[in-house]
Amino acid sequence: MNTSFDRHAQTAVPIHPLLASRQSTRAFEAGYDLSDDQVTALLEAARWSPSAGNSQPWRFILARRETGEFKRVLDSLKPGNREWAQHASALLVGVRVDSNEKGPLSHAAYDLGQAMAHLTFQAAAEGLTVRQMGGFDADAIAGEFELPEALRPTTVMAIGIAGDPGLLEESVAGPDRSPRGRLTIDELLLNG
Numbered sequence: 759m760n761t762s763f764d765r766h767a768q769t770a771v772p773i774h775p776l777l778a779s780r781q782s783t784r785a786f787e788a789g790y791d792l793s794d795d796q797v798t799a800l801l802e803a804a805r806w807s808p809s810a811g812n813s814q815p816w817r818f819i820l821a822r823r824e825t826g827e828f829k830r831v832l833d834s835l836k837p838g839n840r841e842w843a844q845h846a847s848a849l850l851v852g853v854r855v856d857s858n859e860k861g862p863l864s865h866a867a868y869d870l871g872q873a874m875a876h877l878t879f880q881a882a883a884e885g886l887t888v889r890q891m892g893g894f895d896a897d898a899i900a901g902e903f904e905l906p907e908a909l910r911p912t913t914v915m916a917i918g919i920a921g922d923p924g925l926l927e928e929s930v931a932g933p934d935r936s937p938r939g940r941l942t943i944d945e946l947l948l949n950g
């Protein structure tokens with residue numbers, strides 16, 4: 759990637775290299791198709807994520823590049839996201855299941871997030887990069903794909919091979935060219 763500084767996580771002690779090197783890129787290599795095995799591996803990683811009562815309150819809409827579904831998901835993104843996400847190999851909508859036959863699923867958002875995290879690291883292991891988005895119209899996706907009320911689109915994830923941020927418009931490439939930061943462990947520990 760074309761950056762002059764190290765975008766790896768700076769950690770007090772070493773962590774797993776996949777975790778340390780993961781980052782959400784906006785630049786994707788255009789024209790790359792995910793293999794069926796790659797897609798299956800990503801979905802398997804999500805499928806085997808833990809959840810409250812094993813309720814598995816996650817569903818997905820997978821839209822590969824150059825399909826009508828891809829365009830429908832892309833159209834739901836905020837313009838700033840659409841600009842870079844159009845080059846991704848696939849867009850994956852993370853859909854939360856808010857209730858089932860037993861009643862409300864109070865940890866659905868938490869569980870979906872965890873499934874997405876598992877998928878993210880499988881993607882890293884496959885040499886892929888992902889960037890998640892909250893900047894999209896959930897109602898538009900729900901309408902386009904005729905989802906019942908209990909199924910709520912929660913994030914859209916762009917998946918592909920990391921590309922060259924130098925090819926992106928300055929207005930959208932910013933995050934790929936900036937240092938990455940985090941709160942310190944001391945700031946996170948409430949009882950430190």
Ligand SMILES: Cc1cc2nc3c(=O)[nH]c(=O)nc-3n(C[C@H](O)[C@H](O)[C@H](O)COP(=O)(O)O)c2cc1C
Nearest residue numbers: 780781782783784839889890891892893894913938
């Ligand atoms: C739930 C969620 C929503 C996000 N929404 C957007 C978005 O709409 N557009 C965007 O460019 N990045 C989005 N991001 C990416 C974050 O900005 C990014 O993960 C964060 O800045 C940390 O960078 P890193 O993943 O490289 O460590 C989102 C990430 C998450 C997890």
